Amino acid sequence: MTVRAGVLALQGDFREHAAALSAAGATPVLVRTAADLDGLAALVVPGGESTTMGALAERFGLVAPLREAIGGGLPTLGTCAGLIFLARATTGPRPQVQLGVLDAVVERNAFGRQVDSFETDLRVAGWAEPLRAVFIRAPRVERTGEGVEVLAAMDGHPVMVRQDKVLGTAFHPELTGDRRVHTLLLEMAGER
Amino acid sequence: MEQGTVRVKRGLAEMLKGGVIMDVTTAAQAKIAEEAGAVAVMALERVPADIRREGGVARMADPARIEEIKAAVTIPVMAKARIGHFVEAQILEALGVDYVDESEVLTPADEEHHIDKWQFTVPFVCGARDLGEALRRIGEGAAMIRTKGEAGTGNVVEAVRHMRSMTNEIRRLQTLGGDQLMAAARELRAPYELVREVAETGRLPVVNFAAGGIATPADAALMMQLGCDGVFVGSGIFKSDDPAPRAAAIVAATTYFRDPAVLARVSQGLGTPMAGLEIGRIPPAEMLQTRGR
Numbered sequence: 001m002t003v004r005a006g007v008l009a010l011q012g013d014f015r016e017h018a019a020a021l022s023a024a025g026a027t028p029v030l031v032r033t034a035a036d037l038d039g040l041a042a043l044v045v046p047g048g049e050s051t052t053m054g055a056l057a058e059r060f061g062l063v064a065p066l067r068e069a070i071g072g073g074l075p076t077l078g079t080c081a082g083l084i085f086l087a088r089a090t091t092g093p094r095p096q097v098q099l100g101v102l103d104a105v106v107e108r109n110a111f112g113r114q115v116d117s118f119e120t121d122l123r124v125a126g127w128a129e130p131l132r133a134v135f136i137r138a139p140r141v142e143r144t145g146e147g148v149e150v151l152a153a154m155d156g157h158p159v160m161v162r163q164d165k166v167l168g169t170a171f172h173p174e175l176t177g178d179r180r181v182h183t184l185l186l187e188m189a190g191e192r
Numbered sequence: 193m194e195q196g197t198v199r200v201k202r203g204l205a206e207m208l209k210g211g212v213i214m215d216v217t218t219a220a221q222a223k224i225a226e227e228a229g230a231v232a233v234m235a236l237e238r239v240p241a242d243i244r245r246e247g248g249v250a251r252m253a254d255p256a257r258i259e260e261i262k263a264a265v266t267i268p269v270m271a272k273a274r275i276g277h278f279v280e281a282q283i284l285e286a287l288g289v290d291y292v293d294e295s296e297v298l299t300p301a302d303e304e305h306h307i308d309k310w311q312f313t314v315p316f317v318c319g320a321r322d323l324g325e326a327l328r329r330i331g332e333g334a335a336m337i338r339t340k341g342e343a344g345t346g347n348v349v350e351a352v353r354h355m356r357s358m359t360n361e362i363r364r365l366q367t368l369g370g371d372q373l374m375a376a377a378r379e380l381r382a383p384y385e386l387v388r389e390v391a392e393t394g395r396l397p398v399v400n401f402a403a404g405g406i407a408t409p410a411d412a413a414l415m416m417q418l419g420c421d422g423v424f425v426g427s428g429i430f431k432s433d434d435p436a437p438r439a440a441a442i443v444a445a446t447t448y449f450r451d452p453a454v455l456a457r458v459s460q461g462l463g464t465p466m467a468g469l470e471i472g473r474i475p476p477a478e479m480l481q482t483r484g485r
Contacts, residue, residue, distance in 0.1 A: 009210070009447075010210070010447050011209070011210040011211045011231060011446075011447060012207055012209060012210060012211075013206040013207055013209055014209075014210070015209070016206060032447070032448065032451075047206070047207045048207050048208075048209075048210070048211065048231070049207070049208070049211060049231040049232070049267055049268075051226060051229070051266065051267060052211055052229045052230070052231050052267075052443065055227075055228070055229035055440075055443070056229060056443070056444065056447055059440075059444065060444075060448075080207070081207070092266065094266075108266055109266065112288075113268075113288045113289075113290055114204055114268065114289075114290035114291065114314065114315065115195070115196070115285060115288055115290075115313045115314050116195065117195065117200045117203075117204065118193045118194060118195045118197075118200060119193070119194050119197055119199060119200055120193040120194070134199055134200060134203055136200060136203045136204050136207060137204065137207075137268065137290070172203060175199060175203050175206070176199075
């Protein structure tokens with residue numbers, strides 16, 4: 001039996017994540033309500049706009065159930081906006097809705113605007129082959145708390161981090177054919 | 193490190209999916225849009241309803257206005273260039289806007305040619321009324337498509353027509369044999385390679401949003417149920433009598449487009465929408481959608 005892996009489907013590229021999870025061997029489930037979280041073995045918070053995701057999660061009562069599920073050990077991957085949404089805070093002047101389940105402070109749009117967006121081959125700790133990583137108006141991690149492991153960095157700034165069962169990437173593993181990041185999430189689900 | 197790749201350009205549009213892009217003319221409006229949950233704003237001098245009413249030549253917005261709007265929000269900022277006006281596009285790229293809309297809402301600068309969008313690092317979105325038009329724009333380098341609809345009318349009928357036309361033509365391509373695709377490409381006046389790709393995948397190779405005449409949460413959900421990836425709202429928000437709640441309601445409707453109970457709840461008490469125009473009463477010379485084919 002394959003595991004059920006949720007994708008938060010408020011806004012963003014949740015379809016690409018669902019396809020990536022299928023390719024990695026899971027059954028994807030789109031999550032739009034708290035009830036959709038029942039029976040999941042893993043969760044993905046996709047790329048999109050973090051302010052939009054936060055506003056919708058707050059308006060539709062998803063913030064507390066998400067905190068409870070992820071805080072309770074649900075293996076979770078956040079990519080780009082998803083990383084921002086999982087983190088404790090941003091470096092920006094204006095507060096936005098965040099789950100605070102990853103002890104990291106994130107700088108939004110850290111690499112610049114869309115004309116500065118790029119793709120590159122990224123070295124990931126413990127992986128033999130580099131990972132093709134697509135950075136789109138991407139954030140990066142500025143500060144990490146205890147227990148946060150840095151798996152990849154660009155110019156000394158973390159862009160892939162893990163804290164226990166929470167995995168965050170500043171880039172978009174769902175936009176390439178390489179399924180190693182989603183496979184890692186499903187392995188974390190298997191260890192549970 | 194590679195910048196401006198097809199994946200990077202189309203990728204930003206993927207991130208906007210399921211979201212609402214709102215026309216704004218001031219920094220204050222941009223902030224209202226961001227707080228309501230917009231995924232991006234379109235920086236303009238005048239919204240389409242005003243362009244339609246006031247007439248005259250509509251051009252790229254004042255760069256100072258675009259800078260103000262960029263400084264006011266953290267979400268992507270788009271801006272419009274006239275069809276074929278590649279220098280306006282160069283200026284918008286230099287300003288660091290996140291997407292250029294080569295738009296029929298502005299007065300065309302070239303009646304024969306669109307911008308060669310492959311020459312740019314900044315990605316482009318273009319309007320289309322049918323599949324052939326969409327594939328011609330993608331062939332020129334557009335990284336995102338939207339229906340043209342009929343902007344500034346508050347009347348969704350043309351956007352519906354354009355989306356249904358694209359869906360029907362894609363379905364028809366899927367029923368054809370490989371030996372029929374060249375004839376289909378000629379009929380659609382579209383690049384053969386793209387026609388072949390659509391026949392195989394059953395979808396456009398780029399994200400396709402709804403635009404032109406969307407004024408209510410129900411309009412947004414209608415376009416989403418018809419298969420659009422997201423929604424542009426032009427005059428519909430800031431020409432209504434209470435923009436902030438209407439903007440938030442359209443955002444909610446674009447996410448929960450298949451949930452009529454949510455749609456009923458968010459549609460309540462929004463005040464009066466923009467007045468709207470019947471398409472049949474617009475003189476043919478004033479139709480925006482026929483500009484640039």
